Amino acid sequence: MDLLRDPAAPNHHDRVHSVVVVGAGILGAAAAFALAARGHRVTVIDEQAETPSASDAAFGWVTRAGSAAAGPARSIPELERVLADTRALLGRLDPTPWVSWSGAASWAETAQETRARIAQSRSGMQLMPSGVRSLTLPGLRGHASAIAWAADEAILDAAQYRSAMLDQAVALGATLRPGRVLHVTPLPLNSYRVLEESGAAVECDSLVLACGVGIPKLAAQLGGSVAIDSSPAARFTFTAPDLEVTAVVSTPQFEIRPDGTGRFVAAEDVVAGEPEETTVMRARASLSAVRKAFGLAATPEPEALTIGWRPIPAGRALVCEALPDHPGALVLAAHPGITLAATLALRVADWAADRAHVS
Structure with missing residues (x-):
């Protein structure tokens, strides 16, 4: 399956599906880009939406095999797709960030x-x-x-990669809002209200929590328990x-x-x-x-x-799944984020498409 559909193609659903992504790090940026390219109405909220992110300090190695210095090979099924998915995503960015395979x-x-x-x-x-x-x-x-x-592995500039995905998401209609999310509240019909520190609020059909160490607090507000180490x-x-x-x-x-x-x-x-x-x-x-x-x-x-x-999910390499009692609220965290960003963005986009079909 292609990482992203043609952004010029019409939506496959009559009503535009709205998604709020909390967090504009590498995973939030990738998710926002993939969602916007699928035709969803995307809002990205992050305190550092217009400033450098912690993701920008990443080493910038897209690796499927890992390092012989790091111990036994990792067993993460998603790693089988990361190189192809990263190539596909990079091919949709204009300008393309610096990358060397x-x-x-x-x-x-x-x-x-x-x-x-x-x-x-x-x-x-x-x-x-x-x-x-x-x-x-x-x-x-x-x-x-x-x-x-x-x-067949790659190195890239993490800051350029993240910025290019956010810029492309905005070009496809996404809104980028600098702000701190204080509270998320479920609404009728499996939708959500996101309250910012400024007092502004955004309502959405689906919610992606990609804010690293901020995930546990927001997930708990929806009855979920997620542990994120740092x-x-x-x-x-x-x-x-x-x-x-x-x-x-x-x-x-x-x-x-x-x-x-x-x-x-x-x-x-x-x-x-x-x-x-x-x-x-x-x-x-x-x-x-x-x-x-x-x-x-x-x-x-x-x-x-x-x-x-x-931010590393406690006891596992990644989490990309909806909260048990809230199918419209997805938790997104992974390490290494640079490596897994494109593959997990595809999963998020597929999840939102399924949500749009039933909403």
Whole structure:
């Protein structure tokens, strides 16, 4: 099935179905775009609707296979579709955000562990051929016997991706409202009233809660119980004139990618509440490992370091389902959001289409 129908096609239902999306992060933006492209009347409400989102600090790796450094392969059925769905969604954005389908290289602490990860993978991960290594990872020292390679994965600019989807949704008729949602109330005929902090209210046929750590409070107002954890990660950039890698490189010591401008992006997990100096030390240790791995003349300095808080459904990778007592209120949260955004946007659009048929 196509990710999105032709926006010029007529609606398949007589009355326009209205949907409020609470949250304009990467998942909310993708859902808004898909819903608007299906012909629904969409309103997106977010405190940061017109300012940078936490999603903009994402590493920006669209991955089906994951990393050999991260442990056993993930078992998430939706991952089988993420690359094709992301390509389809990107193909509908104008202008298209920067993206490079340059693949991803990774390894574990030992060659034996790396080979085991490859053997466990059912998502296109293989041993990197020597010819690919010389082109993709020039200058790499060691790790010759086992590098995991996923050739069809992508890197993109998360901020551009999110902004492009919101802009396209607005071009298709969606309304973007800066504001904080205080309360959601069920109305007759399975519809909803969304009250903002300003006192303004919006009524809708269907409701998508895509506001990360704000989901539990709003879901509870509708009798639902949803647990969302929050995990911090650091993102920073660096320059290294003698580093020529062209793909994601994910290892136990560092995770880096090119950004399309001659610079590089790096990511590091951090401990909640740790001092900024500790986070900077982590970043410097990561870049010291990059220097050693690729024989760089000097250790790069971390620049533009930011901390992003990743909303992660407790005990699972994603939730994209209606609340038990409210078929018109859907909860949307996932990690990694960049990877799953397009696939989950399709699911949200299909759910809304089913709602429109019965409303």
